[in-house]
Amino acid sequence: MIDYRLLQALSAVLEEGGFERAAHHLFLTQSAVSQRIKQLEAQLGQPVLVRSTPPRATSVGQRLYNHMQQVQQLEAELGLSGAPDNMTIRMTVNADSLATWLPAALVLPEHDTLRFNISVDDQAVGLRQMKQGEVMACLCASAERLNGGSVVPLGKMRYRALASPEFILRHRLHLQDGEVAAENGSPVHRERLAQAPCLVFNRDDPLQHWFLAEVANTEPRRIHLCPSSEGFVQSALAGLGYGLMPELQIYQHLSTGRLRDIVPGYVLDTPLYWHHWQTESQVMVALRQSIVSEAARHLYPLVDPG
Amino acid sequence: MIDYRLLQALSAVLEEGGFERAAHHLFLTQSAVSQRIKQLEAQLGQPVLVRSTPPRATSVGQRLYNHMQQVQQLEAELGLSGAPDNMTIRMTVNADSLATWLPAALVLPEHDTLRFNISVDDQAVGLRQMKQGEVMACLCASAERLNGGSVVPLGKMRYRALASPEFILRHRLHLQDGEVAAENGSPVHRERLAQAPCLVFNRDDPLQHWFLAEVANTEPRRIHLCPSSEGFVQSALAGLGYGLMPELQIYQHLSTGRLRDIVPGYVLDTPLYWHHWQTESQVMVALRQSIVSEAARHLYPLVDPG
Numbered sequence: 001m002i003d004y005r006l007l008q009a010l011s012a013v014l015e016e017g018g019f020e021r022a023a024h025h026l027f028l029t030q031s032a033v034s035q036r037i038k039q040l041e042a043q044l045g046q047p048v049l050v051r052s053t054p055p056r057a058t059s060v061g062q063r064l065y066n067h068m069q070q071v072q073q074l075e076a077e078l079g080l081s082g083a084p085d086n087m088t089i090r091m092t093v094n095a096d097s098l099a100t101w102l103p104a105a106l107v108l109p110e111h112d113t114l115r116f117n118i119s120v121d122d123q124a125v126g127l128r129q130m131k132q133g134e135v136m137a138c139l140c141a142s143a144e145r146l147n148g149g150s151v152v153p154l155g156k157m158r159y160r161a162l163a164s165p166e167f168i169l170r171h172r173l174h175l176q177d178g179e180v181a182a183e184n185g186s187p188v189h190r191e192r193l194a195q196a197p198c199l200v201f202n203r204d205d206p207l208q209h210w211f212l213a214e215v216a217n218t219e220p221r222r223i224h225l226c227p228s229s230e231g232f233v234q235s236a237l238a239g240l241g242y243g244l245m246p247e248l249q250i251y252q253h254l255s256t257g258r259l260r261d262i263v264p265g266y267v268l269d270t271p272l273y274w275h276h277w278q279t280e281s282q283v284m285v286a287l288r289q290s291i292v293s294e295a296a297r298h299l300y301p302l303v304d305p306g
Numbered sequence: 307m308i309d310y311r312l313l314q315a316l317s318a319v320l321e322e323g324g325f326e327r328a329a330h331h332l333f334l335t336q337s338a339v340s341q342r343i344k345q346l347e348a349q350l351g352q353p354v355l356v357r358s359t360p361p362r363a364t365s366v367g368q369r370l371y372n373h374m375q376q377v378q379q380l381e382a383e384l385g386l387s388g389a390p391d392n393m394t395i396r397m398t399v400n401a402d403s404l405a406t407w408l409p410a411a412l413v414l415p416e417h418d419t420l421r422f423n424i425s426v427d428d429q430a431v432g433l434r435q436m437k438q439g440e441v442m443a444c445l446c447a448s449a450e451r452l453n454g455g456s457v458v459p460l461g462k463m464r465y466r467a468l469a470s471p472e473f474i475l476r477h478r479l480h481l482q483d484g485e486v487a488a489e490n491g492s493p494v495h496r497e498r499l500a501q502a503p504c505l506v507f508n509r510d511d512p513l514q515h516w517f518l519a520e521v522a523n524t525e526p527r528r529i530h531l532c533p534s535s536e537g538f539v540q541s542a543l544a545g546l547g548y549g550l551m552p553e554l555q556i557y558q559h560l561s562t563g564r565l566r567d568i569v570p571g572y573v574l575d576t577p578l579y580w581h582h583w584q585t586e587s588q589v590m591v592a593l594r595q596s597i598v599s600e601a602a603r604h605l606y607p608l609v610d611p612g
Contacts, residue, residue, distance in 0.1 A: 017509055054509075095534060095537075098532070098534045098536075098537035098540070099534055099536035099537050099540065100536075100540065102537070102540075103532075103537060103540040103541040103543070103544040103546055104540075104544040106530075106541070106544070106546050107544050107545050107546050112503075113528070115503075115528055115529060115530055116530040116531065116532070116546075117530075117531045118530070118531055118532050118533065118534075118537070119533065120533055120534055120537075197418075197421075203323050203360075222419070222421055223421060224412075224421055224422040224423075224424070225422065225423045225424055226404070226409075226422070226424050227424065227425065227426055228401060228404045228405055228424075228426055228534075228535060228536075229534060229535075229536045229537070230404075230405035230406075230534075230535045230536035230555075231401075231404035231405050231408070231409060231424070231426075231535070234404070234405060234406065234408075234409040234410075235409040235412070237409070238409040238410040238412070238413050239413050240409055240412050240413050240422075249536070
């Protein structure tokens, strides 16, 4: 049997980001925490922590941390007094969900000792973090099931290509008088679309490139990288560039006319999936159900009926 | 004299995130790009790139990249035809500025070939990135001048500790009938504040801890980590937790009553500074002036008059 006092020290060092804060958290001296980590490493014959600032888990350290979390969840569900009040759900989600519909799904009144540790990243990173045990679940655009995992389809998030009216006018992004909307736009119009400054969330954000490829068979030449959901919208409102934004986030600006479609009628839907491990604890079941039902209220169905 | 074709290859590999995309960008074959990097490394007698995915600059590679950027800026300012149209200003800013007042300051009509590459991080990371040449400027809370750098005070961003009315009621965060508001609150009230779920942006965000230390001489026991400005506000609206939010971002929710002060009258001001290098190009001067004037419109003065 594993000595869980040692794993508790390991968890505290990782969660608190250091030996001193871990000691404070556990009501121990710093040297007692350090002793426990060393004892754990002696038993295993290998290090569990990289002594960086903050300390990071080695591969085996991460597996132990993950195991500790599962044990704590199971303990919490026993409902005994003395069950840990620091059960933490670590998950990686896409930025646009966190900026719109997701937070309401995280309010679980029956599990009110729960804590969330949310990371924002794209699908490639999120699923890798899940495999490595760094997060317990992942909300992303990939339907590819992890070995031992389950995937729940949530719906489609609808994006529109938007800019401020002044921006559209200045860069003449709407078809001008006399221009014919040929397939993929007229060459002149296509060139204006390619030249217009384009907002991109980060290097992994393909939406703007997909948009331009589809409507004008070209790619953006001038890109601003703006890795913030709200900063992205504010940058569009200010006229810094155009970009693809979730309808859920900007319906208000559409209704006031502060943002307008660049290509009226164009929408881009991206699917969203919830990835979790097959052995779900009660609280993970409750979270999944809450996420599925909140998603159904806000996202478009993944498969069109009919 | 440096062979700038080689530096151009290096810049493209770093900016595009790979040899293939760099080749595409430069209209070269991938092997030509690879040749140029090797030639550069042969001349220097040391590697300029770590061959990871994406490739990263070595220390000397980063210095060369930084130099290349400065040369490109100077070239662009010559105003000759053929000047590069890909002048990129890389900067690290705090998340809350990017989500509120900053984007409007980035619209510089006289410099309309400019591109921004924005990173979101806190002051410690931002200033380190500036020292290492990864970014050219930094907007953060630190007034400490870098060696060779200049610091411009911008103003104070005002935060308020807010939650949804339901959340305040459920966790009984306002003083209850008969409770006396002693210094630092009554012990019972203090305990309720400490127990209430608290939103924290990331491990470097001290605002909630400062708030609780000041109003109740305690610290939050149950924390949700939510690294997104808009996700933070949405989480507060949904009732997941309380947290400190910039007045600029939530005035609308204050006026509709969807968010309320936890401790009426409490505000927390954090200063903001613009860090740039002393040798400023024309475009960096224009950017600084735009940022200073936009900040003056939205932030509180750093030194109270009188």
